Amino acid sequence: MEPFLNFFETMPIWMKAGWVFVVLAFFWILEGYYSLVVLKYKKWKHAKTNLILLAFVMIINAVFGIATAAVFIWLNDSQFGLLHLFKAPIWVELLLSLLVLDFIAQYGVHYLLHKVPAMWRLHIVHHSDKNVDVTTGTRHHPFDFIIRETFALLAVLIMGMPIAFYLFYRILSVLFTYWTHANISLPPKLDKAISYLFVTPNMHKFHHHYQMPWTDSNFGNMFSIWDRLFDTFVYDDVSKIQYGVDLADHTDDENISIQLGIPFNKTVVSKGKEVKEF
Template sequence: MQDFLTFFETMPIWMKAAWVFFVLALFWVLEGYYSLINLKYKKWKHAKTNLILLAFVMVINAVFGIATAAIFIWLNDSQFGLLHLFEAPIFVELLLSLLVLDFIAQYGVHYLLHKVPAMWRLHIVHHSDKHVDATTGTRHHPFDFIIRETFALIAVVIMGMPIAFYLFYRILSVLFTYWTHANISLPAWLDKGISYVFVTPNMHKFHHHYQLPWTDSNFGNMFSIWDRLFGTFVYDDTKKIKYGVDLADHIDDENIFTQLGIPFNKTVVSKGKESH
């Protein structure tokens, strides 16, 4: 197990970037053969905006990498964090760390991005995509992503986890992000069965429905247990889903400058939020 984790700790940057593009390309190809919804759009034109936003994300990742390194050095020297309060097998510590990271840096911050008005305006960019596919997983306003990364570091400090745990989580998070957004169709029995523990493509698609209450459901990224525990889990007929978000239906979802400006665009009125 230690050798396995050491691999992620010593993983070069080029390999991490290659993993992102490999997983994205894999689901990009698969959704062409096993589509859940027949999306009538120009796939490459749609991808352009989302890939530009991915470039912003990768730059932010590089900056946060410096901050992360400093935090892990401090954690190692200070022995701060919950993991230092007890002894357990390494796989138990890893599982606990993944659960806390997923709860705080995925479910928790995602819930806040929907419920706090200023944060929601940033998150509209992600939901304004009217054709959800694998590339939608990369579609985050830079400020939205900075908030997410900040919460991830908070989870790291709370647990006092080693850097290998965090890097393994990042690798898994990339896989789940593209898997859950991909326009792929799994057998209904398989998708629903997996959704009892993990977030699945069908499960996450309800979150991208254009209207409440489905928009404010299924906040999880890896584990579906948080949505089940806190009553935010939804599973229904995927044929009822319409992508986008009602308050930005008039916005060009494929224009990068329009998307970057959404949080500051006063013509985007939170109609759905005001009526609920």
């Protein structure tokens, strides 16, 4: 298993970036053949806004890469973290690390992005998309993504995990992000069966419904167990889903300047949630 993990540690930057676009392209193609919903929109125009936000995300990733490298150097020298307190097979350490990363850097921070008013204003940008497809997975306000990356580093520090674990998690996270947002239809029984352990496309679509309480449900990214444990799991009839978010339905979801300004726009008010200004 160590050679497998070492591959991710030595994976060149061009391959990491390539993975993002390969997975994005794969689900983009599948959407054309196995659509969950027939979306009446101009796909490339819609994608433009989300891909511009992806560019911001990749720049932030590069900056955080420097901070991450410094954290792993310190962890290696200090032997700080829970993984240094016991001995276990490498696959056990990897699984524990993935679970903690998914809980803190995905479910936990996502829950806070919905519950903390100032953080929710940033996260509105992700939910304002009225046509959820694979590119919606890239749709995050830059400040929203910075918060997410900070929580990921917190999980790394808590566990004291090697960098290979973290990089493997990032590869899996990209796959699940695009898989769960993709406008694809799985056989209902298969989707529901998978959702007992992993987040599925249908399961995550309820999270993108424009009204409460579904908006505040299904926070997971990879593992669905957190939503089941903390009673935030929802699974219903997907035909009832309407994309968007009630407090931003009057905004242009395909205008990048409007989307970047939503957190600071006093005209964005909510009927379903209390939203405070910065």
